[in-house]
Amino acid sequence: GQQLNQSPQSMFIQEGEDVSMNCTSSSIFNTWLWYKQDPGEGPVLLIALYKAGELTSNGRLTAQFGITRKDSFLNISASIPSDVGIYFCAGRVPGTASKLTFGTGTRLQVTL
Amino acid sequence: DAGITQSPRHKVTETGTPVTLRCHQTENHRYMYWYRQDPGHGLRLIHYSYGVKDTDKGEVSDGYSVSRSKTEDFLLTLESATSSQTSVYFCAISAGQGNSPLHFGNGTRLTVT
Numbered sequence: 001g002q003q004l005n006q007s008p009q010s011m012f013i014q015e016g017e018d019v020s021m022n023c024t025s026s027s028i029f030n031t032w033l034w035y036k037q038d039p040g041e042g043p044v045l046l047i048a049l050y051k052a053g054e055l056t057s058n059g060r061l062t063a064q065f066g067i068t069r070k071d072s073f074l075n076i077s078a079s080i081p082s083d084v085g086i087y088f089c090a091g092r093v094p095g096t097a098s099k100l101t102f103g104t105g106t107r108l109q110v111t112l
Numbered sequence: 113d114a115g116i117t118q119s120p121r122h123k124v125t126e127t128g129t130p131v132t133l134r135c136h137q138t139e140n141h142r143y144m145y146w147y148r149q150d151p152g153h154g155l156r157l158i159h160y161s162y163g164v165k166d167t168d169k170g171e172v173s174d175g176y177s178v179s180r181s182k183t184e185d186f187l188l189t190l191e192s193a194t195s196s197q198t199s200v201y202f203c204a205i206s207a208g209q210g211n212s213p214l215h216f217g218n219g220t221r222l223t224v225t
Contacts, residue, residue, distance in 0.1 A: 004154075031211040042116075042202050042216030043155070050211055088154065092211060099170070100214060102147075102155040 006089055006103030013079055014111050021106040022073040023089035031092035032065050032072040033100065038085045046087075047074070079110050115139045116217035118203050124223045131190040133220050135203030137183075143208035144186040146170075146178060148199040149219070155202065161186055162208065193224045 006023045013019055023032070031050055035043035047058050049065035049072060056063055062075045072091070076083055089103040115138035125131050135144060145160040147170075157170030159178040167178050175197060177189045190197055200221050204214040 006154075031213075033213050035216075040218070042204075042218045045213050045215065048211075048213045090155075090214075099157060099160070104152060104154040 004089065004091060004101050004103040006106055008106055009104070010107040010109070012109045012111060015079060015081060017079055019076040019079055019083070019108060020073060021087060021089075021108075022071060023091070023103045024071045025091055025101075026070070027093050028069040029072075029091035030069070030094045031100075032063070033090040033092075034061075034063050034072070034074045035088045035090065036085050037088065037105075043088055076108075079108075081110050081112070084108060084110050116203060116205055116215065118201075118217040118220050120220060121218070122221045124225060125193050126225055127194055128192050131193050131222065133188045133201055133203075133222070135186045135188070135217060137186075137203075137205045139205060139207075139215075140183060141205040141207050142183075143206045143212075144180065145204040145206075145214065146176070146186070146188045147202045147204060147216075148172065148197075149202060150199050158188065158201075190222075193222075195224050198222060198224045 034046045037043040047063040054065040086105045090100040146158040147155040161167045161180040203217040206212040
């Protein structure tokens with residue numbers, strides 16, 4: 001199956017700091033999605049990317065679809081306590097419209 | 113919440129018993145999915161459906177079966193539960209057009225003793 005490496009696995013940051021996480025794939029993807037999961041809930045879609053080089057923002061979140069189509073990053077600016085959670089990347093291989101491959105997640109904890 | 117209801121939210125069952133989890137959607141989306149989430153593994157696809165009575169296997173389908181008799185309902189059955197199937201199960205839906213993103217329910221926590 002596809003391999004998706006997500007890093008870092010976890011991070012502790014101070015409120016107000018910027019955060020960066022990324023995912024790399026062994027295969028070319030035509031879609032990158034970023035999700036956030038809070039305890040006891042399902043993942044919630046943050047940003048969807050569909051073209052190589054695409055840079056998309058959602059409030060304080062910015063994500064980019066890598067030029068090689070094998071990587072993506074997510075940045076969070078000026079972190080706040082409610083940013084705590086697990087962030088997942090997910091990608092879709094061309095020709096497999098029905099299936100997503102997920103990274104193993106980045107656990108973000110914010111200290112005041 | 114994208115109009116997805118999973119039931120039950122929590123279940124404890126014994127090894128060897130059959131278990132059925134239900135996913136109900138109100139979005140009339142064509143695609144429905146079952147994932148399991150385990151520490152260190154992220155989300156892994158069990159089965160998915162691309163229409164009524166149309167289903168296919170995912171990467172971890174052994175020991176699971178699914179059925180979809182109506183657009184809005186997708187059932188996941190563990191034919192004979194094992195301790196390795198202790199997990200959190202998530203249902204997801206998508207419109208299925210091109211690269212439509214998936215939207216998830218809030219999960220069912222299953223414990224097999």
